[in-house]
Amino acid sequence: MVQQIQRAAVRVKKFTVSAFLLLVVLGYQQLAAHSIDYVGMSFSPSASMVGGSGNWTVTDPVAGGSDVTFGLTFTINTMGSTTNYPRTIGFGATTAAKPAGAADATVSGLSASHTFTAATGAGSTFTDSVTITAPTTPGAYTVRFSAVSGTGGSGGLGGGSGININFTVAEPSEPPCEPVPTVLNVGDMCVLFRQTQPVDLTATLTGGGTGVAGQSVNFSVDGTAVGQAVTDANGVATLEGVDVTGLAVGDHEVMATFAGQECTYLPTNGLGNLGVEYLFAGFQQPINADGSSAFGGRTIPVKIKIADADGEPVTDAQAHVYFAFGTPAVVGTDAEPVANTSGDLGNVMRYDYSADQYIFNWDIAGLANGTYTIRVDLGEGQCGEQHSVTVGLKKKGSK
Numbered sequence: 332m333v334q335q336i337q338r339a340a341v342r343v344k345k346f347t348v349s350a351f352l353l354l355v356v357l358g359y360q361q362l363a364a365h366s367i368d369y370v371g372m373s374f375s376p377s378a379s380m381v382g383g384s385g386n387w388t389v390t391d392p393v394a395g396g397s398d399v400t401f402g403l404t405f406t407i408n409t410m411g412s413t414t415n416y417p418r419t420i421g422f423g424a425t426t427a428a429k430p431a432g433a434a435d436a437t438v439s440g441l442s443a444s445h446t447f448t449a450a451t452g453a454g455s456t457f458t459d460s461v462t463i464t465a466p467t468t469p470g471a472y473t474v475r476f477s478a479v480s481g482t483g484g485s486g487g488l489g490g491g492s493g494i495n496i497n498f499t500v501a502e503p504s505e506p507p508c509e510p511v512p513t514v515l516n517v518g519d520m521c522v523l524f525r526q527t528q529p530v531d532l533t534a535t536l537t538g539g540g541t542g543v544a545g546q547s548v549n550f551s552v553d554g555t556a557v558g559q560a561v562t563d564a565n566g567v568a569t570l571e572g573v574d575v576t577g578l579a580v581g582d583h584e585v586m587a588t589f590a591g592q593e594c595t596y597l598p599t600n601g602l603g604n605l606g607v608e609y610l611f612a613g614f615q616q617p618i619n620a621d622g623s624s625a626f627g628g629r630t631i632p633v634k635i636k637i638a639d640a641d642g643e644p645v646t647d648a649q650a651h652v653y654f655a656f657g658t659p660a661v662v663g664t665d666a667e668p669v670a671n672t673s674g675d676l677g678n679v680m681r682y683d684y685s686a687d688q689y690i691f692n693w694d695i696a697g698l699a700n701g702t703y704t705i706r707v708d709l710g711e712g713q714c715g716e717q718h719s720v721t722v723g724l725k726k727k728g729s730k
Contacts, residue, residue: 365414365450366489367478370404371496378496385494392501395467399498400460403476407447407455407488416454418488419446421480427495430470437464438474444481447488469502508594511538515548517587517603521714522575523640524609529572532557534587534603535565538596542566546596549588552578552605580607580648582712606714609645612636614720615688618705625663625723630674631693634686635707635718644687649710650680652691657702663723680707700724 371378371387376399381388389399405422407414421444426435440461448454463474477493518533532550536543548568549559560568568587583605591598615634618624633652637645674694675681683690693705706719 366408367420367482367491368406368408369476369491369494370406371494372402372404374399374401378498381497385492387494387496389496389498392499393465395465395469395500395503397465399463399465399496401496402458403441403461403494404456404458405445407450408491409450409455414450414488416450417446417448419444419481420478420488420490422476423479424474424476426472427475428471428473429466430468430472433468433470433472434466436466436472436474438462439464441476463496463498465498465500467500467503469500471497471499473497510591510593510595510597513538513543513589513591513596513599515587515589515599515601517585517601519604519606519713521606521608522578524580524607524645525576525639525641525643526607527576527640529574530605532560532570532573532585532587532603532605533567534560534601535567536562536589536599537566543596546589546592549590551586551588553583554586575605575607578605578607580609580712581710582606582714604713606712608711608714608716609637609648609709610639610642611709611716611718612638614705614718618720618722619663620720622721623663625661625666625725626695627666627724627726629694629696630672631695631722632672633680633691633693633705633707634683634688635680636688637709646682646684648682648689650689651708652678652680652693653706653708654693655704655706656699657704657721659699659701661700661723661725662702662721663725666725695724695726698724698726700726 369385374387374389376389376391376393378387378389380386393399422441424438424441429435438461440459442457442459445457465472474496475493478490482488482490514537516535520530522530534548534550536546536548542562542565544562544564544566546562547559548562550557550570557573558570560570562568585603585605586600588600589598613636614620615636617632635650637648639645672692675692680689680691702721702723704719704721706717709715709718
């Protein structure tokens with residue numbers, strides 16, 4: 332009885348081993364069926380494998396609309412010998428993942444199919460130069476490449492696991508700022524001393540040679556802010572009603588400033604002159620304003636009258652007188668009375684309250700006959716007229 336049981340156990344053991352070997356062989360043949368391997372290479376921009384050879388990730392974010400290029404190789408896995416050749420396998424690309432609402436990536440260079448003619452050698456490998464054009468919507472994308480037809484069936488060729496290309500579209504960068512250069516031209520003007528009537532200051536803002544409208548321009552006089560105005564359709568900013576009553580005679584700097592507009596116009600400033608001058612009443616007798624006077628004797632009384640905007644005499648002006656020889660010929664023809672008073676020193680005119688005028692006795696005793704120019708400088712700066720007159724010297728026995 333024991334021997335029978337032992338013989339039965341041996342038969343069961345042999346059957347079990349045989350069945351196991353059969354399953355192993357059958358399983359091996361199933362696992363060894365041919366399939367496609369996908370290999371990516373030569374990525375631009377650069378990429379690295381993440382999670383295996385079938386999963387590539389572009390290293391840095393790409394700009395929307397830019398290209399990712401690479402080589403994609405399809406190769407037969409040569410284990411086993413169950414596939415019949417030739418076999419034509421179709422391939423396709425799908426956008427497997429993308430941001431909500433985004434368009435699919437565009438793929439070019441991928442062959443619609445490849446016909447494999449052998450398990451090894453030239454007929455077993457193909458390479459496509461593939462371009463993925465990124466959509467414009469920022470976010471993460473995955474484009475999957477895989478077999479779409481010709482696989483499976485009796486003696487079929489397995490499609491393999493495919494390959495994923497992952498990339499991120501960067502947020503669009505701000506366009507580079509290229510603001511237009513600007514220029515401010517400030518208008519010059521002249522006003523009378525102690526003028527009570529306000530004036531209007533103007534400045535013209537141009538960008539690229541064209542007037543710039545709707546921009547604020549700040550004005551200052553001698554460094555003190557006096558107001559702001561907005562440019563009109565022609566780029567002209569007009570600041571109305573500026574008080575000039577307290578300005579001294581002479582030049583005053585007017586500055587106009589434009590702060591600029593980000594990414595549109597560059598800032599700029601411009602300078603102009605606001606000049607204050609006297610109301611000049613002219614040279615007084617005995618000098619003719621038309622240059623017709625001719626003098627002999629020892630001195631010539633040079634007299635002028637000046638006033639403020641209201642016509643009131645100005646008594647505290649700094650009036651300097653200058654004399655210059657012109658020509659030996661005597662232009663003047665009208666003989667004026669001979670004055671034998673002493674000449675004044677220096678060249679500063681003094682105020683004569685009795686006649687509301689400035690006077691300087693010019694000593695001509697040592698001068699030669701001829702025509703001379705008399706010029707009076709009142710410190711009026713750019714607005715000051717050339718206060719001058721010519722006179723002739725006709726002296727007996729002069730040098």
